[in-house]
Amino acid sequence: GAGVSQSPSNKVTEKGKDVELRCDPISGHTALYWYRQSLGQGLEFLIYFQGNSAPDKSGLPSDRFSAERTGGSVSTLTIQRTQQEDSAVYLCASRRTGSGELFFGEGSRLTVL
């Protein structure tokens, strides 16, 4: 596709369940980012992938959160044993080498009941 694609668009889950959120970046973009946006709030950095380098995981809030990026393309953000405070919109963005601009997907809204 032409833009960053995220799925699912909306996810409702029960407390304690695991969830996976997927991001398909723009083809050829080497950098991929995950951010979290709580209701009416700003964006909180979670994790950053750049090419084949080790990811920057400094923003992950707990060890229940993990992410991987397979083949330098699609990324999956996994939240284990979800808690109500995990409810938020999870935004993915990608960037091509040599550019400062991030292109964002429409986000995945996670609701933990």
Place this chain on the structure above:
Amino acid sequence: AQTVTQSQPEMSVQEAETVTLSCTYDTSESNYYLFWYKQPPSRQMILVIRQEAYKQQNATENRFSVNFQKAAKSFSLKISDSQLGDTAMYFCAFMKHIEDNAGNMLTFGGGTRLMVKP
């Protein structure tokens, strides 16, 4: 670490008038990018305008312009001839220059909710 501050949580403006959104940042870097992103109710973040710190000339994109004051670490956004479609959250953001691949995340301010009134 970089911080970005937007001191105006909410603003409103009449259609066709001009509004300025404030942003200040703190960094020890000398080479970086600054951005304004718009987030309409549809949720998707859209780049409005960007500024390279080494450029003294203020960036302009149609009705959108910035006032970049590097010494003061200030980066305000001016929207001229406001339109109803400008209603959105606006986020100021900072990124270290991309040649330094370490830590090239985008640091966001808390956002300003702009309402354009008819």
